[in-house]
Amino acid sequence: MRIALFATCLADTLFPAAARGTVTVLERLGHVVVFPAEQTCCGQMHVNTGYQAEALPLIRRYVDTFEPFELIVAPSGSCVGSIRHQHAMVARRKGDERLAARAEAVAARTYELSQLLVDVLGVEDVGAHYPHRVTYHPTCHSLRLLRVGEAPLRLLSHVSGIELVPLADAEVCCGFGGTFAVKNADVSTAMLADKMRNVLATSAEVCTAGDSSCLMHIGGGLSRLRTGVRTVHLAEILASR
Amino acid sequence: MTTFLGMPIPARGDDPPYPTPMPTAPRGVGHLRQTTPFPQAARKALADTQLRRNLAKATGTIRAKRAAVVSELPDWEQLRAAGQAIKARTMANLADYLEQLEAAVTARGGTVHWARDANEANQIVTRLVQDAGADEVVKVKSLATDEIGLNDALAGAGITAHETDLAELIVQLGHDRPSHILVPAIHRNRAEIRDIFLREMGDADPGLTDDPPALTEAARRHLRRLFLSAKVAVSGANFAVAETGTLCVLESEGNGRMCLTLPDTLITVMGIEKVIPAWTDFGVFLQLLPRSSTGERMNPYTSMWTGVTPGDGPQSVHLVLLDNGRTAALADRTGREVLHCIRCSACMNVCPVYERTGGHAYGSVYPGPIGAVLSPQLTGIEDNASLPFASSLCGACYDACPVKINIPDLLVYLRARHVEETQRARRLPSSEAVTMAAASWVMASPRRFGAAQRAGRAGRLLGRDGKIGALPPPLAAWTRARDAPVPPGQTFREWWKAERS
Numbered sequence: 001m002r003i004a005l006f007a008t009c010l011a012d013t014l015f016p017a018a019a020r021g022t023v024t025v026l027e028r029l030g031h032v033v034v035f036p037a038e039q040t041c042c043g044q045m046h047v048n049t050g051y052q053a054e055a056l057p058l059i060r061r062y063v064d065t066f067e068p069f070e071l072i073v074a075p076s077g078s079c080v081g082s083i084r085h086q087h088a089m090v091a092r093r094k095g096d097e098r099l100a101a102r103a104e105a106v107a108a109r110t111y112e113l114s115q116l117l118v119d120v121l122g123v124e125d126v127g128a129h130y131p132h133r134v135t136y137h138p139t140c141h142s143l144r145l146l147r148v149g150e151a152p153l154r155l156l157s158h159v160s161g162i163e164l165v166p167l168a169d170a171e172v173c174c175g176f177g178g179t180f181a182v183k184n185a186d187v188s189t190a191m192l193a194d195k196m197r198n199v200l201a202t203s204a205e206v207c208t209a210g211d212s213s214c215l216m217h218i219g220g221g222l223s224r225l226r227t228g229v230r231t232v233h234l235a236e237i238l239a240s241r
Numbered sequence: 242m243t244t245f246l247g248m249p250i251p252a253r254g255d256d257p258p259y260p261t262p263m264p265t266a267p268r269g270v271g272h273l274r275q276t277t278p279f280p281q282a283a284r285k286a287l288a289d290t291q292l293r294r295n296l297a298k299a300t301g302t303i304r305a306k307r308a309a310v311v312s313e314l315p316d317w318e319q320l321r322a323a324g325q326a327i328k329a330r331t332m333a334n335l336a337d338y339l340e341q342l343e344a345a346v347t348a349r350g351g352t353v354h355w356a357r358d359a360n361e362a363n364q365i366v367t368r369l370v371q372d373a374g375a376d377e378v379v380k381v382k383s384l385a386t387d388e389i390g391l392n393d394a395l396a397g398a399g400i401t402a403h404e405t406d407l408a409e410l411i412v413q414l415g416h417d418r419p420s421h422i423l424v425p426a427i428h429r430n431r432a433e434i435r436d437i438f439l440r441e442m443g444d445a446d447p448g449l450t451d452d453p454p455a456l457t458e459a460a461r462r463h464l465r466r467l468f469l470s471a472k473v474a475v476s477g478a479n480f481a482v483a484e485t486g487t488l489c490v491l492e493s494e495g496n497g498r499m500c501l502t503l504p505d506t507l508i509t510v511m512g513i514e515k516v517i518p519a520w521t522d523f524g525v526f527l528q529l530l531p532r533s534s535t536g537e538r539m540n541p542y543t544s545m546w547t548g549v550t551p552g553d554g555p556q557s558v559h560l561v562l563l564d565n566g567r568t569a570a571l572a573d574r575t576g577r578e579v580l581h582c583i584r585c586s587a588c589m590n591v592c593p594v595y596e597r598t599g600g601h602a603y604g605s606v607y608p609g610p611i612g613a614v615l616s617p618q619l620t621g622i623e624d625n626a627s628l629p630f631a632s633s634l635c636g637a638c639y640d641a642c643p644v645k646i647n648i649p650d651l652l653v654y655l656r657a658r659h660v661e662e663t664q665r666a667r668r669l670p671s672s673e674a675v676t677m678a679a680a681s682w683v684m685a686s687p688r689r690f691g692a693a694q695r696a697g698r699a700g701r702l703l704g705r706d707g708k709i710g711a712l713p714p715p716l717a718a719w720t721r722a723r724d725a726p727v728p729p730g731q732t733f734r735e736w737w738k739a740e741r742s
Contacts, residue, residue: 007733013694016731020736038687040687041684041690045680050659051677051681052657054680058681058685140633171637172593172637177633177635182715185718185721187594187597191597191633216725216726220719220726223708223724224724
């Protein structure tokens with residue numbers, strides 16, 4: 001199939017390996033990946049910080065860019081959550097009913113990577129090999145906005161060589177929350193401390209998730225404390241062999 | 242359409258911003274406003290290690306209890322949907338149901354009073370207590386009376402209010418504030434409670450231990466004297482049935498039942514959103530509420546009363562219907578969903594922010610996720626401006642809410658209203674607004690975005706050993722506790738251009 005990649009502004013700029021991993025996995029499965037160069041950002045940061053008027057041009061850009069494609073994928077539960085749940089809502093609130101209807105149609109064709117692989121393409125074994133001890137953090141928006149459920153774990157369980165260890169209190173937020181991490185830095189850090197404690201208790205070498213943003217947060221904490229545990233995006237693990 | 246409290250009810254289809262600003266809860270009375278912005282108040286709470294431990298233990302216990310009793314109901318999701326639908330219908334016709342309630346209560350010998358705000362409600366209750374010739378009242382645990390600062394108002398008129406709910410008693414004796422809507426003393430452990438009782442109760446046994454049954458017995462002896470002497474009781478209400486005029490209180494201890502039956506005068510202060518249309522609606526809410534709040538299949542005491550029953554129980558029965566900003570919330574077609582709340586506290590028990598900061602950081606009698614969307618609507622957003630931002634938007638509250646209030650969406654909506662109201666009121670935009678506008682301008686164009694990515698690569702100069710340990714403001718708060726990633730030498734779009742096109 002021909003699949004358009006929405007890299008997300010964060011992965012594009014700071015974590016390109018997550019986007020490259022997405023390309024690798026999909027091409028290995030025989031799909032054609034295209035990267036529309038007009039894409040930028042889904043606008044979630046603006047919406048979640050209260051700047052809906054400023055988010056509107058970004059929503060319009062997303063819709064304009066991806067409207068021609070039948071299937072769209074992004075390596076982020078949070079960005080896809082925003083596209084699915086907020087784009088039409090913001091457009092409607094700002095009085096652009098036409099954009100809202102178009103946004104709804106494009107959002108329905110936009111999938112988070114694990115959901116695309118398991119629920120749409122029906123694949124659980126992507127032929128990956130990753131000989132490391134790994135724990136998985138289910139990010140809040142993957143879990144509660146997109147309801148990806150077990151899809152990421154099923155993909156990971158088919159990776160050869162992997163030692164997958166469960167994370168205690170996995171479904172509790174890591175404390176990132178976008179600008180929350182800066183506006184309420186102390187609360188965010190307290191949440192991060194508990195997440196890190198649970199990650200460290202697994203003795204895993206790698207903490208993975210489907211969102212570069214949450215991983216940037218967890219990884220930033222693990223790095224600051226020199227824990228020796230690193231964060232790796234799900235797409236990178238699935239791309240390894 | 243008819244009006245209540247002199248307020249026009251907006252027709253369906255009216256969109257915010259509502260053209261005429263509606264009166265909100267007045268300043269200077271009650272407990273709805275933060276005095277310190279949430280981030281600063283939270284910082285103080287986070288440093289209290291005893292509080293952190295008390296909260297983690299208590300919320301963890303109640304989360305597990307709730308999960309167990311919810312999972313045993315196969316129709317839980319249908320019950321939630323039914324609760325949501327009943328509340329939505331009630332809000333759409335609130336004025337009618339309130340008038341129906343007033344007529345039904347009056348027909349059964351009760352008296353209904355309409356209070357526009359906290360001051361009016363406090364005046365009404367004070368006058369009723371004075372008319373009854375009393376200088377003390379016993380109180381059933383009630384959020385509405387705490388919201389309006391009734392105890393302070395009564396004290397100002399020389400009337401002593403005695404809290405009889407065990408946790409409220411602990412809070413009152415400790416000269417403290419409630420920090421949870423169901424478990425007001427959740428921030429206290431039993432050793433602290435023992436110390437408060439010994440110091441403040443007067444009639445406590447000097448040999449009192451911190452054994453929970455011993456503490457309960459001390460409270461029981463202390464309260465029994467009050468129950469037997471009080472002439473007036475003040476309560477809130479969980480529900481009021483419009484068709485019958487029946488008021489309902491759910492509780493665990495039986496102390497509420499004592500207050501509701503022994504004194505001759507009973508005054509109930511109830512937010513106008515608590516009305517439910519019909520008796521049969523109890524079938525939904527009496528399943529949803531106990532399981533969501535205390536994690537019980539059924540609460541121990543459910544008291545219902547309908548006006549006056551001659552020769553049995555209070556012979557002078559009053560209902561004070563409180564607005565205090567609720568009509569302002571109702572006027573907002575999006576925001577009004579907050580009025581569906583049945584005050585179960587499930588949202589705060591699952592909230593990772595609440596679990597770490599406790600309730601005091603929110604500054605209002607309504608803390609946690611629901612408080613973050615309720616308090617700002619009752620007071621006007623600018624008086625509680627930091628509360629809608631006191632959430633990581635993780636969504637755990639929405640999943641737990643028994644009437645499916647979409648709290649994350651309401652938080653996002655109130656953030657937008659705050660930003661828009663600030664933009665309208667100010668001539669100079671805040672530095673945050675400038676940053677957001679600039680980011681929007683950059684991101685609106687792939688060419689500008691690409692240029693910004695290349696410029697951002699200068700951040701590589703800050704990197705050491707593959708990480709950045711200190712960023713300049715406004716991102717300095719990030720690197721206080723976390724490293725930041727060093728921008729890679731090649732963005733994804735550069736890689737794609739080099740490899741694939």
